[in-house]
Amino acid sequence: MRICGERVNIRPDGRSCLKLHSSVVLSFITARNPVGKKRGSYSSPAQIERRLRILKCSLELMRLEGLGGVTIKSVATCTGVSLKTVHNIFGTRDEMLVQAASLQMDTLQIDKQLMSMEPGLPQLLLFTEAVMHQFRQTPEFMAIILGVIFKSDDNLAVSKTRIRHIHQMAMRCLQAAQDNGELRPGTDLSTLADLVSGNQWGTVFLWLRQLITLEQFTNQTLINHCVTVMPFCVGERKRWLETKLEQLLADSVTGSIESIATESGRLLLADTYDG
Helix, strand or coil: CEECCEECCECCCCCECCCCCCCCCCHHHHHCCCCCCCCCCCCCHHHHHHHHHHHHHHHHHHHHHCHHHCCHHHHHHHHCCCHHHHHHHHCCHHHHHHHHHHHHHHCCCCCCHHHHCCCCHHHHHHHHHHHHHHHHHCHHHHHHHHHHHHCCHHHHHHHHHHHHHHHHHHHHHHHHHHHCCCECCCCCHHHHHHHHHHHHHHHHHHHHCCCCCHHHHHHHHHHHHHHHHHHHECHHHHHHHHHHHHHHHHHCCHHHHHCHHHHHHHHHHHHHHHC
């Protein structure tokens, strides 16, 4: 069978021959435990690699078999470690699932074009499009991942971390826009980043609750970002954003055009052109 993109041979002794070549940033493993519970140092290269293998195998089992297929035993078998090792590192299955889900969110495959994209608002929108593309590619898997992260109050710290991640990304893009003279002087970047982050996660929750379709997901998120940021833009960037919003509205599915975000976009454009 294949786990984490690698062929795994399960030996008679229950151990697996899993060779994992990971490009995942190791800071995820060493910097924090998502729920703030420290379970030993696990800081040596071998321990970091073992922990990462366990998390990646958990994700692959989750992708192939759903949550029901991810147990301490199944993960230990596929990773080639003992049950005790998994328990020592994570404590519980739920903790392992939460950390695996957080790892998946941290390592979404973002198009390389993003790294060379013009800093500022174009990069913000491209980042959003890249993340939404991941949802469209594997919607069932992403729904499971988000369900694990947001399922209970026990994971509040993890939820805050995920929300803060989007806030930090928005802050970097907004700071670049301000440095380029694309935003009004005195714009409160932190508050604006809060609004952008809230927009993105709000649309995620609408999708998780099946209140919008997957097809509406990307457009509605981008429309929300444009409507939120546009009043603070000046000059050529504001005109660029107006054109972008027009395109998004034109591409919207007929049913989604009745949404509050889309209607707000129309009103904003009307006010802009009337002025």
